[in-house]
Amino acid sequence: MYGFHTFADPGCPMKPPTGAFRDNIRVFLHDCAETEDYDVHGMPIWCTLLVHETKSFVIPLYTIEEDVYISQQPYCDHCKCTGWRNHFVSKRKYHVIIPVDVDWNTPLGDGVFDKQTHLLHGLIHCNGYGHLLCINGIEGGSKNLCGREIMDLWDRICAHLRTRKITVEDLAKKRSMDLRLLHGVAYGHSWFGRWGYRFCRGSFGVTEHNYDRAIEVLSSLELNKVIADFSGIENFREIKQIVRYYRDMSEDKLITIKDLLRFMLTVKYSAPSRKRTVMAPTTASSSYLKPSNRIALQRKATTKEKDAKCKRFSSVIANMDSRWPARRLEYTAGVIVDALKEKKGDKYSHGGMTRQDVRDAARIHIGDTGLLDYVLKSLNNVIVGSYIVRRSVNPTTRILEYTIHEHGNGVNAIEPKQEVSPVLKPLVALPGADVYSDVVFLYTNVLLNYPESELVELATQAVLESKRFVKEWPYRDESDQLLSFICQVMPNLIVAEAELTRELPPGEVVVVPLHATVVELKLAVESAFKDTYCIMENFWVTGIDLLEDMEDEDVLFGAVESGSLLRVRGIGIDLGSNVRYQGGADNWMVRCECGAQDDDGERMVACDVCEVWQHTHCCGIEDSEIVPPLFVCPGCCDSLVPPKTESSCVFEGYGDLLFDPVAEYTVQLQY
Known part of the structure; x- marks a missing residue:
């Protein structure tokens, strides 16, 4: 047995290996593990026993060698979504697992790779590239080990075996808060950042530049300005009290929301245990990191609760880098709305119009097809005059259509991209009674529901869409021999x-x-x-x-x-092999209007004409909706209709949504 907190330290249990991971893992299993007398799907299992030095209980650390040739999943979905689809398929994968406490004395079962309850589950390909799939501390089901202890062990094992790169999909939550957003604002990096994990890949076209600027925007929100912006709003008094309470408590000046949240997180364990009555979300906390795939729905928006936020078209075009003047764009939008109103007034019509129908109707008044396509692309859940223009799939025809609804009649606009916690309304305002309740309150109201600031909204969404992080162990050439x-x-x-x-x-x-x-x-x-x-x-x-x-x-x-x-x-390279690249044998293409050029793990649909994959969300298909059995993207819709005008429809990303620097934040976010 080995000490839990010292295992894989330099020289413990063996001197640091100098070879490649594929060799080091074999030495590790030979010297530090015992072979179990059973297997999983014919795959051998080794066990290393670790003893907790202070609490004196024994923890089993299992290693399973998965042979790709007999595996049910020879390809790696995690590599595909990380940007490693071009990696060759490795012959072996090594699963490093600590089961949940109650299973420590139970043999591993056939479904061990799919369990979400493991305290630790890491997967490392024999080329040294891998993925941290699961970590669960006290709040995730462990009775004995906290998340930091488990992460420390995992980090030491990776360094000892000389892994090259390890990714993690950060879906960790605490009291309904996404830790990648909370820690990103407070510390400048995700919770995994304390172990050196940095931005790897964002969903929906979010780049590292977007992520860095988003963190900068949110971290630099000044508390005095936050208080001023919330004046006259329902939660103004509570926010002001919380800021004042912690400013009085801190010896250092708290200037920004970053200063405040960081200070609050440092004092969370020392606060008095007085009860504070708060209507807080009751979502169970879990730090399980769910594997992604193209089919799985990862967004939890529901049809019952939709965010009633709509952007006015004038605000949208103010942030668009357009070659047409604003008045020209607004006139075009008005023409489109008039066409939709006329269609809605037809008693023999259901009220919706396809993109081509709208385009043809507007062409009577506007000859510039490029202008029409540019405006049509931006008309999705926006307010034009006294109407809301929406784009959605007709449940009967399964074709994307534009519809209008009167603004102010209770029609819900866009469904939120992320599950948002309800605004907290404290019944008794006692700042400091429960520090985490105060943190949840600021997180929900300031970060998720900042009033009248599209900049903050975009920055928050960019951070939430940045889920994949990676740590690299630089190549070390240390031996003189x-x-x-x-x-x-x-x-x-x-x-x-x-x-x-x-x-x-x-x-x-x-x-x-x-x-x-x-x-x-x-x-x-x-x-x-x-x-x-x-x-x-x-x-x-x-x-x-x-x-x-x-x-x-x-x-x-x-x-x-x-x-x-x-x-x-x-x-001698077998170019005809089916197990060639981790991305699989299919050479499919992703080209979405958000800017995504590869699989990012989010839900997608392929056009049945051009076979290009796009996000369902970006195509106007809500996560609660079934993907149409026949889907034709807007570009192919234009090409299938008899040509009346020249089509200038192109796939454009968030470059159209670049907005000018805002003086009060002095940064520019491109998302």
């Missing part, structure tokens, strides 16, 4: 000319003795690729860049620097 190289297969060996735009798979770490020869390096490279990837079982190295002028018997030391990237040429 070894030479290490990153060896990458030349692109002409693995892709056809038409696929050269695909990013190359990562190289492999190859380690040889200090005085190894060129031929010994070639053999080591062959062995590494054969051992790691399915399509390279018959790979044979014919040459290595930087070493063309050397003979096979020449010694490498002094001729090439350790740690170099070497391009490898060879033959």
Whole structure:
């Protein structure tokens, strides 16, 4: 048995390995784990027993080696959604699991890979790239271990085994609050950021630049301005009391919302335990990190509770980088509304119009088809005059249609992208009685429901849409007695000319003795690729860049620097294999108006004409709606209708929604 808090520290339980992950994991299992007398789907299981030094209970740490050739899921959905769909399929995956406390004395079952209750579940491919799938501390079901203890252990294991990159999808919550938003504002990074996890990929076209600017916008909200902006609003008095209470308590000046939230989170355990009556959300907290796939619904918006927020068209166009003047855009929107009103007034019509029908009706008054397409694209849940223009799928025809509704008659507008907590209305205002209740109150009212600020709304949404984070362990060349190289297969060996735009798979770490020869390096490279990837079982190295002028018997030391990237040429790659890339055998394309160019794990639909995938949400299909059995994207709709005018419909991203810097925040958010 090994100590839980010291396991995988340098020198414990063994000296740090110097090889690649694929070799280190085997040494680890041989030296630090015992083979179980049963398996899961024919896959071997090892167990390492860890003892908690202060509480004296024993924790089982299981490692399962999943053989891709007999696996029910040879591809990796997590790689696909992370941006690693171009990685070769590895021969083996290693699952590192600590079950929930009540299962510590129970053998692992066949559904072990799908359980959401594990205290720890990490998956690492034998090339050193992997994913943290699940972590559950006290609030997630553990009776003995907190989340930080488990994360510390996982981080030490990854460093010890020399993993290369690990991703995590952060869906962790506490008291209904998304921790990636709360910690992002308070600390500048997600909860996983304390272990070095940084932005990896955002949903709906959110980029790292968007994320950084969004964090900056929210963190820099000044408390005095927040109080002023909430004056005259229902929760003004409570917000002012909370700010004043913690300002009085703090020895340092609290200027921004970042200062306030960070201070509140540092004193949450020292606050008095007086009861405070608050109408707070009762959603159970869980830090389970759910795996994503194209089919799963990850948004929890309901049809019963919809956010009644609509943006006025004048506000929308004020934030659009358009070559047409605002008055021209507003006139065009008015023409479209008039066409929709006329259609709605037809007693023989259901009131909706397809995009092409609206376009044709408006063409009578507006000849610029580019202007029409530009305005039509932005007319979704916006207020034009006294009407709300919406875009949705007709349940009968399953075709996207535009409809209008009178503004102010109780019609709900856009359904929220994220599940939003109800506005808290304290019955008894006692700031400090329950610090977390105060944090929830500020989170709900300031971050989620800031009054009359599209900038804050967009920034909050950008952070909430940034769920995937990654940690990289930089390559270390530490041994004086070894030479290490990153060896990458030349692109002409693995892709056809038409696929050269695909990013190359990562190289492999190859380690040889200090005085190894060129031929010994070639053999080591062959062995590494054969051992790691399915399509390279018959790979044979014919040459290595930087070493063309050397003979096979020449010694490498002094001729090439350790740690170099070497391009490898060879033959024997099975280009016809079905287990080639982690993204699967299908070479499908994503091109969505939000800017997404690849699978991000959100719900999508493919056009039945062009076969391009787009987000259902961006196509006007709510998460509560079933995807139409026949779906044709707007671009193909135009091409299918007999040409009356020149179509200028293109897929454009959030570049159209860039807005000017706001003086009070002095930053620009592009989302």
